[in-house]
Amino acid sequence: MCRPAVGAGSAFSLFSGLLIALCLLCPVSVRATEKPDEPLLAFSARIVGDDARSRVVVDFDDKPEFSVHYVASPERIVIDLPTTAFGFPAEDLAARGLFKDIRYGTMGEGSARIVLTAQRPVKLVSAEVQKNEDRGFRLVLDAEITTKEKFAELVRTQSWKSSELKQSAVIEGLPDGAMSKDGVFTIAIDAGHGGIDAGASGAVTKTPEKDITLAFAKILVEKLNKQTGIRAFLTRSNDSFLSLSERVVLARQGKADLFISLHADTLGQKNIRGSTVYTLSDTASDKMAAALAARENLSDQLAGYSIEVPQPEIADILLDLTRRETQAFSISLANRVVKSFEGQIGLINNPHRFAGFQVLRAPDIPSILLELGFLSNEGDEKLLLSEEWRDKLTSLLVDAVLKYRGETVAGGG
Known part of the structure; x- marks a missing residue:
């Protein structure tokens, strides 16, 4: 059995090579084609993604059959192929995003393999072959994070039969549409910041934003x-x-019908106070919204997780849905939150604003970001630390969600 060719990953020791060879050894069917003696040609490849989801695309000169398997210790996704000649530069499939190492090459007579070693437990949500407009076919693999328990279940329940080579595989269905079909209205509550990313801090008490948002959540x-x-x-x-x-x-894996992200930022103007509701837009409503979005979007960089991702590819990975409809639901929720707060909770001028918050970019889940108040203002800081005010604001927020569900989801508003 041939050792898989090394991509742009780390050095491949003889010991680890033998381990992978022993762990992954299995029979694989030959290429189903009119020319069984000629190998497939993988003439180009690319990978995009981040630490939560990634897409791998490999272009072939002919339609490939393939099978998918999972191997533990470390977590790997194994793609078995018929005889394949890999004719693209190694850097084109350099490890990134979810994967810390990518290897590929001949496994023996009639078979080849791609091994994707993950940073953490991972699963394929889809794997399929699509016809290219200009030349050949492409194998598209969409992967995203999962739990250790779910990965172990994938390893335990899979079959390694050679007859499982196929031309497409929907590995795990994704929720479709803005509303869930399970009869339960599900809401993901996101406490902003956390861990190494403390967020803002109180003007007087220096309480970190991450503690305040978690308490509210x-x-x-x-x-x-x-x-x-x-x-x-x-x-x-x-x-x-x-x-x-x-x-x-995580919101999408939980089949959320709504996503609410809670924050308590700071501003240079310490006199500004009150709650604000944000929805997503590529064009910010004002300079303050733009500045807040830019600062919140730095969260990943602060923790050393910055990975540039071409947005169109990521949109494809999530869902091919109409953002316009989802955005209309997001705006509807934002308006209901503002109405619920009016006269009860202090709001800034023009309390519904919009900007390019990365955390609001799920194309299939109506999403808002709620600035509970500003820790740069002493009055707001006092309220944010008050159990009584916390109870009042969360109750009003529940009322807003109930009205949104009753009027929008039921078709009444």
Whole structure:
């Protein structure tokens, strides 16, 4: 059996090479083509993604059959192919995003293999062959994070039969549409910042934003889960770091119908106070919104998770849905939050604003970012630390969600 060719990953020791060879050895069917003696040609490849989801694309001169398997210790995705000549530069498939190492090459007579070694437990949500407009076909693999338990289940329940070579595979279905079909209205509550990313800090008490948002999020989830037909969950339940992309993926994996991200930022103008509701837009409503979005979007860089991702590819990975419809639902929710707060909770001027917040970019989940108040203002800081005010604001937020669900989801508004 031939050793897989090394991509741009780390050095491949003889010991680890033997391990992979022993762990992954399995029979693979030959290429189903009119020319079985000629290998497929993989003439180009590319990978895009981040620490929560990634897409691998390999172009072939003919339609490839393939099979997918999972191997543990470390977590790997194995793609078995018929005889294949890999004719693209190694740097074209250099490890990035979810994967820390990518190897490919001949496995023996009639077979080849791509091995994707992951940074963490991972799963394929889809794997399919698509026809190229100009030449040949492309194998498209969409991967995203999963839990250790779910990865172990994938390893345990899979079959290694050679007859499983195929031309497409929907590995795990994704939620479709802005509303869930399970009869339960599900809400992801995202406590902003966490772990190494403390966020802003109080002007007087120096309380970190990450603690305030988590305290609000826990109370909000508790109140929402008391409502009939509603299920709410936290994207983070402790002082842990989540990248912006992870927050979106966790919401989608939880089949959320709404995504609410809680924050309590600071401003240079200490006299500005009050709550603000943000929805997504590539063009900011004002300079303050643009500045806040830019600062929030730095969260990943602060924790060393900065990875540039071409936006069109990532949109394809998530879902090919109409953003316009989802955005209309987001605006509807924002308007209901503002109406619920009016006369009860202090709001800044023009309380519904919009900007390019990365955490709001799920194309299929109506999403808002709620600035609870500004820690740069002493009055707001005092309220943000008040259990009584926290209880009042979360109750009003629950009311807004109930009205959104009753009027929008039911078709009444």
